[in-house]
Amino acid sequence: MxxxxxxxxxxxxxxxxxxxxxxxxxxxxxxxxxxxxxxxxxxxxxxxxxxxxxxxxxxxxxxxxxxxxxxxxxxxxxxxxxxxxxxxxxxxxxxxxxxxxxxxxxxxxxxxxxxxxxxxxxxxxxxxxxxxxxxxxxxxxxxxxxxxLSAPLIPVFDNISVMPLVGTIDTERAKSIMGNLLEGVVKYRSEVVLIDITGVPVVDTMVAHYIIQAVEAVRLVGAKCLIVGIRPEIAQTIVNLGINLNQVITKSNLQKGIMAALEMTNRKIVSTEE
Missing domain, CATH: 1.10.490.10 (Globins)
Known part of the structure; x- marks a missing residue:
């Protein structure tokens, strides 16, 4: 040794x-x-x-x-x-x-x-x-x-994609979300994008600012953006904070958002008889 x-x-x-x-x-x-x-x-x-x-x-x-x-x-x-x-x-x-x-x-x-x-x-x-x-x-x-995995853009129909957000959104994560969002819009040739904030626990002024930025960025690349998952407590917080989302299309849940997105792309879901 x-x-x-x-x-x-x-x-x-x-x-x-x-x-x-x-x-x-x-x-x-x-x-x-x-x-x-x-x-x-x-x-x-x-x-x-x-x-x-x-x-x-x-x-x-x-x-x-x-x-x-x-x-x-x-x-x-x-x-x-x-x-x-x-x-x-x-x-x-x-x-x-x-x-x-x-x-x-x-x-x-x-x-x-x-x-x-x-x-x-x-x-x-x-x-x-x-x-x-x-x-x-x-x-x-x-x-x-x-x-x-934090902010994937998921195609659900032709030209319609969904980005589900879960957890707290800070500045660093907002940049990642924005990057994934814009890359996904181009990759999937999305005409309508739904950002689902159901899993975001708090929507304050900063988070609302990021959402508005995302909506504007999507518009600049030729697509439309809807915000879905506006729960009653979130809606109340937005009103109390005086956050202006008048230029943003919002829906209370993903189902209603999908229906709106289909209409925006000249489609709709119809039931068929057996």
Whole structure:
């Protein structure tokens, strides 16, 4: 293994005992939401994987980096926070220190701390760095997915599309909505677009301003825009705020909006006799 490998050798030789003691420590840590949903066997698997990382990385195995990446991804999926992971690894270091130096002099204990910091800490730092990178990547992918799903323009009939909005609308999201809206109008050759705000909890002056901008932008690319999902409480808020939507066609629900859109495109729904 190389210089100062006695720590790794001790960990390998006493793995089972160290893991069992480590599990007891983990169960007493503060993050009860984690310790309550993972079994002792689950903790044991994670502990053993961590020890494997120490062994493979210390031996400069070629796939050590991939093992660290895979391990951190698993921790993220389990919902382990970086602070909890650091606490866990700190506890493991304390356990190893106690058993390996309990009968040693202060000088020997300091030598152990030096060797541990020299050989084990760099591996831990790699683990922390990889966790941070994996977490950031996961968050970025989730953000992209949410942005793609947050304001889709859905074609429902020829030349008629619907954009359902759900959740709070802020400046950043309004820009995304506007971009998706205009791109969708051109892509689907929409003549009429319905913006459904049923799922928008609050329509204040700022949100109304964004809606008016969207309506005007759609008009400029040659289409018409209807706002649907005007609930009674939303209508009352709009009136109380003095927001002027006189130039905007509004309907109380999507069904009425679809009927209006069909009329605007010279179509209508008729019932047929069997």
């Amino acid at each position: 190389g210089e100062s490998n006695y720590i790794i050798q001790y960990i390998q030789k006493n793995r089972e005992h160290l893991v069992n003691e480590w599990i007891d420590k983990l169960n007493n840590l503060n993050e009860k939401n984690i310790s309550n949903i993972i079994s002792d066997q689950g903790f044991a698997n994670i502990c053993n994987e961590y020890i494997n990382l120490l062994i493979y990385d210390y031996n400069k195995e070629e796939n050590a980096k991939n093992r660290i990446s895979s391990f951190t991804q698993k921790l993220i999926q389990l919902g382990w926070t970086l602070s909890f992971i650091m606490d866990c690894i700190t506890e493991f270091g304390k356990i190893v220190f106690f058993h390996m130096t309990k009968d040693d002099s202060e000088k020997k204990q300091m030598e152990f701390v030096w060797d541990y910091d020299k050989w084990i800490s760099p591996i831990n730092n790699k683990l922390f760095s990889q966790y941070a990178a994996s977490w950031q990547k996961t968050i970025s992918l989730q953000k992209i997915a949410l942005e793609e």
